[in-house]
Amino acid sequence: MAKKLGKGISQLLANVEDERINAKSDKILFIAVGSIKPNPGQPRKSFGEEGIAELAESIREYGILQPLVLKKDGDSYIIVAGERRYRAAKLAGVQEVPAIIKELTDQKTREISLIENLQREDLNAIEAAEALKELMDSYDLTQEDVAKRIGKARPSIANTLRLLMLDKRVQQMVREDRLSAGHARTLIPVTNTQDQIRMANLAAADGLSVRELEKMVRYYLHPEKQPKKMNDEQKARMTSEMRAFADRLNRVFMTKVKLIGNEQKGRITIDYFSKDDLERIYEMIDKLSK
Secondary structure (H helix, E strand, O other): OHHHHHHHHHHHHHOOOOOOOOHHHOOEEEEEHHHEEOOOOOOOOOOOHHHHHHHHHHHHHHOOOOOEEEEEEOOEEEEEEOHHHHHHHHHHOOOEEEEEEOOOOHHHHHHHHHHHHHHHOOOOHHHHHHHHHHHHHHHOOOHHHHHHHHOOOHHHHHHHHHHHHOOHHHHHHHHOOOOOHHHHHHOOOOOOHHHHHHHHHHHHHHOOOHHHHHHHHHHHHOHHHOOOOOOHHHHHHHHHHHHHHHHHHHHHHOOOEEEEEOOOOEEEEEOOOOHHHHHHHHHHHHHHOO
């Protein structure tokens, strides 16, 4: 029951748009769904059928709580903000939707659509990068100009745009949510296309963390810094030495000590089973540190 309630609240909130345009100062009209057209410059390309279906269910129950923002286009209207609600309303069989009509230039329309999606985090990183680049190219804007318009730091804009340097196949993995933006940024220094794709596929298949992928890329770029692999004899000797070291720690601390890792890195865990145990271990370490 709690899970169902939480999901209902989530979809209700998804139906509410952040008030970036002050609805109190604008007249809300009811516009026929059939006279509304999606924005051809909409930066978001993928909407997710499941999310739209859930939002449609919310609209059936609660209605549309926040009006769409439209601009006149001949006898019809183009969506400036609220395409998810428009799609969900169509799916829900709604005939009219509440809307605010704005007189906007094409540039301002694109800016608002981009801001809406970026601030709601509805865009994946590649869609965001493409939208930013289109905005800059179409209106001769700098990264600084775009940063001021959409309320983001310039380094954030630069980092997002750098994703377009990746091979198209790697970009597609980000679109499909097989690779995170963090993983993708890590691969930018890998200029060899085949190696970049190979690492991207490996990260996706093996579920590598961003840190693990960073390490792989670092060793790829600077192979001389990569730890040399041990042969079987060295591994056996190291395992024996590590086991002996752990046994010695067990005797010294008179409790169970676990040692995980190798000579390069790892961790030591000292167990204690009572307050007296902990105080005794503390006193021993305190003496050794003096």
